[in-house]
Amino acid sequence: MPQPAARDSHPDMSAPLSAPPRRAVTRFHYGLLLAAALLAGLSWWSLAAKPSATAQCYRAEAPVDCFLAAARSRLKAIAGPNERAEALVELLPALAGMAAQDEALLRQALALSDDAEVRPLRQMDLLYAIDLYGSANASLPQRTFLAALGRFAALERQLQGLELIELHVGACAIIGWDEDFRERWLDFARSVCTPERLGRIEADGVAGRALVMAMMPVAMTFREDWEGFSQSASTALAWLGEAERLVAKSKSRDERDFVAFMGVLMHGLNAVCLELFELSDEADGEIDLALQALRGLERRGGITEKSASLRRQLVEQLFRSGREEEAGRLLRPMLARVDADPNGRKIPLAEQVAILALAARLEHEAQAAREDGQCRPEGGISI
Structure with a gap:
């Protein structure tokens, strides 16, 4: 890949990337909302007709509080422990990022982390979220961190197949956590995401093998191995290109959706890694390719459960890379979908909580940047 590429060009990652940058990997400027989301329709023009209720939060006296109130309202409507845990996995880190506290939500999360009705993987995600919240607010002892480490080790011995892959996806996702209160997890991530x-x-099936392939460039980035990243990213994108060719004429919507899902995921992760290798222009190009894959996925069904978590990921990446207007254009249709679906029939309530939590956190950061006279907030993890 030529480096640096012009901002309006896309990096050619179909072939091995060229020589590594001279500087070591140093900083990462945005937190990636990467979850193991394994595999409604809202038209873009519908937004212009009437602003949604949650979109009105931007005009409220306290926009952040408005979004958080809406998120808590959705959370109260969730009855099932698994979906409730999923919502708290997103809401607690958002509160941590704003240095906000809600001890009632923390107590719920602690209880659910040991609830037998909650999936083991969701319990692991909760332990991550609880520790992040506690470390941000200095409100929890060190044992929350140790409990999460112990739970991961136990699950790694117990789980198999796709669940084991999901467990490692969560660990690899630490590459996108914010530096201020998540730095202590980096040594763990480096030791696990290898x-x-x-x-x-043992990845059985196409989905499992594709997810492992998508994580390999992340593992190489943790190792600061440019050649390893180059080769593994090229291998993954070669697979993606062939998969896109094969499903182009497929009558199976599930097959087309899965390949589009992997396109968003792979290009999004490549953007994360390229940013860490201080190749911001190339990272922007990968974000554009991820957006293109997302449009292909949503063209067949609008914003759905399948695409919502990916869209959130891209909203945050756009925001962190200084493309705030594009981030807003991607976020507002999600808020409209939340308002149109109060019972969670098309977009699960847990995902709606995540959307509202993201809106609150980005608005909080935008306000802080305006107060500091900055164009956008800085920050990230050192690696």
Whole structure:
């Protein structure tokens, strides 16, 4: 890949990337909302007709509080422990990012983390979220961190197949956590999200193998191995290109949606890694390719459960890369969908909580940047 590429061009990652940057990997400027989302329709023009209720939060006296109130309202409507846990996994880190506290939500999360009705993987996600919240607010002891480490080790021995892959996806996702209160997890992530450990996973089926392939560039980035990243990213994108060719004429919507899903995921992760290698222009190009894949996915069904978490990921990446207007254009249709679906029939209530939490956190950061006279907030993890 030529480096640096012009901002309006896309990096050619179909072939091995060229020589590594001279500087070591140093900073990461945005937190990635990466979850193991494994595999309604809102038209873009519908927004212009009438602003949604949650979109009115931007005009409220306290926009952040408005979004958080809406998120808590959706959370109260969730009855099932698994979906409730999923919502708290998104809401607690958002509160942590704003240095906000809600001890009632924390108590709910602590209870659900040991609830037998909650999936083991969701319990693990909750332990991550609880520790992030506690470390941000200095309100929890060190044992929350140790409990999460112990739970991961136990699950790694117990789980198999796709669930084991999801467990490692969560660990690899630490590459996008914010530096201020998540730095202590980096050594753990480096030890778990490695090419060797990913390679030992017995991935049955196309979905499992594709997810492992998507994580390999992340593992190489943790290792600061430019050549390894180059080769693994090229391998993953070669697979993606062939998969896109094969499903182009497929009559199976599920097949087309899965390939589009992997396109968003792979290009999004490549953007994260390229930013860490201080190749911002190339990272922007990968974000554009992820957006293109998302449009293909949503063209067949609008904003759905399948696409919502991916759209959130891209909203945050756009915001962190200084493309705030594009982030807003991507976020507002999601808020409209939340208002149109109060019972969670098309977009699950847990996902709606996540959307509202993201809106609150980005508005909080935008306000802080305006107060500081900055164009956008800085920050990230050192690696």
